[in-house]
Amino acid sequence: MSSLERFLGGSVPGVLLRLVVVSIAVGAVLAWLNISPWDLVASVRRFFERLLSHGFEAVRDLFAYFLLGAVIVVPVWLVIRLMKSTPAGRR
Structure with a gap:
């Protein structure tokens, strides 16, 4: 097993296939919850803005x-x- 495969946890095509399947599943759940990628980015941005402005809160x-x-x-x-x-x- 090459160092890349050890790092990835398996063969490159296998890991890519698993990532695609999981990404589709998570995307479907987020779409079902009516959450867009931009909503997530905006939430992360708002979190860091609050972190800077409110400190321990x-x-x-x-x-x-x-x-x-x-x-x-x-x-x-x-x-x-x-x-x-x-x-x-x-296995």
Whole structure:
């Protein structure tokens, strides 16, 4: 396995295919939620503007964003880890 493949976590075509599939799935969910890429960019910009203008209040917002993301990320991670630990999930 080359250093590039080690870095990517697999072959280049395989990783690209997985990224395309996941990107389509996430894009479909965001479209279903009526969230555009520009909405996300504007939210990040507003966050940094508030961080600069409100100081510690923005740290509270950062923690709230962390919790909001963790509600989705941690269960997904746990399911993936559980699937990989079962015989059906092993390669």
